[in-house]
Amino acid sequence: QDEGQDEESPSAAVAEGGPEVRTSLADYSWEELSQISALVAEADDGAAAIDIAAYYNLCDEDGTLSADDTKDLELSDGTVVPMAVAGLRHDERSDGSGAAGITFVARGSVGSQPMNALAQTEGGWEGSTLRAWVNEGLLALMPTDLADLLVAVDKTTNPVAGSGSTEQVVTSDRVWVPSYSEIVGEVVAGNKRAGVYESEGDQYRLFADMGVTSAEGAPQIALASGEYWWERSPEQTNANWFMCVSPDGDTGYGHRPATPDAVVIGCDTVVDVD
Numbered sequence: 001q002d003e004g005q006d007e008e009s010p011s012a013a014v015a016e017g018g019p020e021v022r023t024s025l026a027d028y029s030w031e032e033l034s035q036i037s038a039l040v041a042e043a044d045d046g047a048a049a050i051d052i053a054a055y056y057n058l059c060d061e062d063g064t065l066s067a068d069d070t071k072d073l074e075l076s077d078g079t080v081v082p083m084a085v086a087g088l089r090h091d092e093r094s095d096g097s098g099a100a101g102i103t104f105v106a107r108g109s110v111g112s113q114p115m116n117a118l119a120q121t122e123g124g125w126e127g128s129t130l131r132a133w134v135n136e137g138l139l140a141l142m143p144t145d146l147a148d149l150l151v152a153v154d155k156t157t158n159p160v161a162g163s164g165s166t167e168q169v170v171t172s173d174r175v176w177v178p179s180y181s182e183i184v185g186e187v188v189a190g191n192k193r194a195g196v197y198e199s200e201g202d203q204y205r206l207f208a209d210m211g212v213t214s215a216e217g218a219p220q221i222a223l224a225s226g227e228y229w230w231e232r233s234p235e236q237t238n239a240n241w242f243m244c245v246s247p248d249g250d251t252g253y254g255h256r257p258a259t260p261d262a263v264v265i266g267c268d269t270v271v272d273v274d
Contacts, residue, residue: 017035017038017039018035018036018039018052018056019032019035019036019056020032021055021056021057022056022057023057024057024069025057025058025069025070025071025084025085026069026070026071026072028056028071029145030143030145030146030149030269031145031149033071033102033269034149034269036052036053036056036058036101036102037100037101037102037268037269038101039052039101040052040053040088040089040101040102041089041098041099041100041101042101043089046088046089049088049089049101050062050063050088053085053088053102058085058102059085059088063088063205064209065084065085065086065087065205065206065209066084066209067084067107067206067209067210067220068084069084069085070082070083070084070107071083073106073110073142073143073146074143075110075138075141075142075143076141076142076143077141079110079111079141081106081107081108081109081110082106082107082108083104083105083106083107084104084105084106084107084206085102085103085104085206086103086104086105086204086205086206086207086266087102087103087204087205087206088101088102088103088205089101090103090202090204090205091103091153091154091155091268092153092154093151093152093153093154093268094151094152094153094154094172095152100151100153100268100269101268101269102268102269103204103266103267103268104266104267104268104269105178105204105206105264105265105266106264106265106266107264108223108224108225108264109223109225109227109229109262109263109264110138110263110264110265111138111262111263112227112260112261112262112263113129113130113133113230113260113261113263114129114130114257114258114259114260114261115128115129115130115230115242115255115257115258115259115261116128116129116130116242116257116258117129117258118257118258119256119257119258120257121160121163121234121239121240121241121242121257122160122163123160124157124158124159124160124163124169124234125155125157125169125171125232125233125234126157126169126171128232128257130177130230130232130263131171131173131176131232133263134173134175134176134177134263134265135173135174135175138175138263138265139174139175146269149269150174150175150267150268150269151174151268151269152172152173152174153172153173153174153176153268154170154171154172155170155171155172155173155176155179155200155201155232156168156169156170156179156200156201157169157170157171157179157200157232157233157234158197158198158200158233158234158236159234160234160239161234161235161236161237161238161239162239163239168198168200174267175265175266175267176232176265176266176267177229177230177231177232177263177264177265177266178204178231178232178264178266179200179201179231179232179233180193180197180200180214180231180233180243180251180252181197181199181200181201181202181203181233182200182201182202182203182204182207182266183203183204183207183212183218183221183231183245183251184203184207184212184213184214184218184251185202185203185207185208185212185213185214186199186203186214187199187214188213188214188215190215191214191215191252192237192252193214193236193237193252196236196237197236198236200232200233207221212251214251214252217246217248217249217250217251218245218249218251219248219249220249221245221249221251222245222246222247222248222249223245223247223262223264225262226247227247227261227262228244228245228246228247228253228255228259228261228262229244229245229261229262229263229264230242230243230244230255230261230262230263230264231243231244231245231251235254238254240256241254241255241256241257242254242255242257244261245264
């Protein structure tokens with residue numbers, strides 16, 4: 001035991017069952033990150049979860065996340081995309097066993113796809129060809145040492161405007177694209193969606209720490225490639241569009257579903273591999 005370190009310190013509390021501490025996210029294997037994720041998921045509360053993640057150098061001591069601390073995801077088609085920690089204990093596992101430990105969000109595109117190759121908004125995110133692609137085709141391109149560790153989580157999405165439904169839809173997804181509210185947080189007064197848009201999940205800590213809000217554009221989340229990228233949210237003020245982020249970081253842009261936009265994924269890992 002190090003001098004000045006007692007049994008109640010975070011390092012003592014998380015030592016059992018975790019991997020060797022490394023300097024940054026990129027230095028861990030996906031298996032090691034899954035072990036840490038399991039510890040985060042099992043923490044007594046949010047503060048304890050932050051202590052664990054900070055001990056493993058995945059966030060600052062106060063829980064602040066960095067978009068620059070990334071680990072490359074290498075797909076079998078040669079695509080390489082950096083992944084960042086987006087949140088801790090944010091998403092609920094679909095099997096009802098509690099929160100997933102660590103959520104990752106890509107900081108680049110895994111490829112270009114239409115939201116719906118059938119050129120329709122009908123069915124929303126649940127019935128979209130993009131959802132099928134990320135959970136099947138893309139998953140098959142992932143390295144098995146990550147794909148096997150992903151856990152299905154519940155994702156909430158608004159119905160398509162004008163569809164006659166007012167019920168939000170909850171889907172179970174191992175891979176997904178963020179919703180509008182998961183990126184910008186609360187829709188503030190003055191935004192044209194105020195009073196119309198219903199939250200599709202709380203804002204991820206990463207986007208909050210990057211200063212993203214619904215009050216203005218967010219150039220800090222624009223892709224270096226200059227592409228539009230999809231959100232899973234149907235535009236509530238236009239029945240013909242799904243929402244996307246523009247090349248200059250406008251988080252409230254809209255495109256028709258057949259448009260081939262960039263795909264920025266999110267996923268959760270929690271499996272404890274011994």
